[in-house]
Amino acid sequence: MLELVQVNKSYPTPQGPLSVLQGVDLHLAAGESLALMGESGCGKSTLLHLAAGLDTPDSGEIRLDGRSLSALEEPGRARLRRERLGLVFQQFHLVPSLSVADNLRLQARLAGREDPAWNRTLLERLGLTTMADRYPERLSGGQQQRLAIGRALAARPDLLMADEPTGNLDESSADEVLELLLALVKDSGCALLMVTHSPRVAAPLDRCLRLTHGRIEETAP
Numbered sequence: 764m765l766e767l768v769q770v771n772k773s774y775p776t777p778q779g780p781l782s783v784l785q786g787v788d789l790h791l792a793a794g795e796s797l798a799l800m801g802e803s804g805c806g807k808s809t810l811l812h813l814a815a816g817l818d819t820p821d822s823g824e825i826r827l828d829g830r831s832l833s834a835l836e837e838p839g840r841a842r843l844r845r846e847r848l849g850l851v852f853q854q855f856h857l858v859p860s861l862s863v864a865d866n867l868r869l870q871a872r873l874a875g876r877e878d879p880a881w882n883r884t885l886l887e888r889l890g891l892t893t894m895a896d897r898y899p900e901r902l903s904g905g906q907q908q909r910l911a912i913g914r915a916l917a918a919r920p921d922l923l924m925a926d927e928p929t930g931n932l933d934e935s936s937a938d939e940v941l942e943l944l945l946a947l948v949k950d951s952g953c954a955l956l957m958v959t960h961s962p963r964v965a966a967p968l969d970r971c972l973r974l975t976h977g978r979i980e981e982t983a984p
């Protein structure tokens with residue numbers, strides 16, 4: 764469902780262009796889960812942002828279900844993100860002025876795909892039912908990240924992209940959040956592309972890729 768073909772990306776710096784991705788090929792099938800690992804600064808977030816259409820490559824092709832992202836202008840890419848992708852980042856990016864329940868349904872509402880029964884199930888599975896009327900500032904870090912995961916899944920995306928989703932949490936909250944994320948991804952049948960530093964986090968996923976010197980290789984977690 765997601766394909767990257769010979770993707771190159773560099774950033775301008777005062778010392779000249781910094782080449783981050785060099786001919787990256789990646790294929791993710793529907794329903795498959797993939798961990799993306801590599802040293803800090805090797806380009807994992809860059810790759811995820813390109814795959815989500817949040818940034819554009821210098822060259823190469825990125826396709827979602829055979830449709831080229833580069834053929835779309837930003838409004839088209841934004842619509843595709845809203846309707847097909849769920850995004851979870853290390854920072855939770857919740858809307859502080861919206862309650863837990865309203866944060867959860869935000870993306871589904873924007874995608875025109877709100878499902879109250881699924882929202883209730885998500886709140887329950889995430890252990891947030893009794894907190895539905897609270898505002899995010901009154902949630903713990905783990906609860907905030909669970910809510911961010913729920914928001915990403917509420918619109919029933921085909922692909923969930925997560926960038927170090929447990930990176931801001933202590934070890935026991937991280938384990939709990941990860942377990943929930945994987946269970947919900949499995950139940951909803953969506954594909955998962957997850958950036959992580961942790962072999963432990965990567966271990967339960969179907970495949971693991973390592974990004975080294977701008978190139979991708981398949982590896983054991």
Ligand SMILES: Nc1ncnc2c1ncn2[C@@H]1O[C@H](COP(=O)(O)OP(=O)(O)OP(=O)(O)O)[C@@H](O)[C@H]1O
Nearest residue numbers: 774775781783801802803804805806807808809810
């Ligand atoms: N907008 C930018 N302008 C210039 N350089 C950038 C920009 N964004 C990222 N970089 C550089 O590109 C390289 C890759 O960054 P990226 O954030 O993709 O790495 P990462 O593997 O996700 O790192 P980490 O694991 O530490 O989050 C780094 O050297 C970073 O400093």
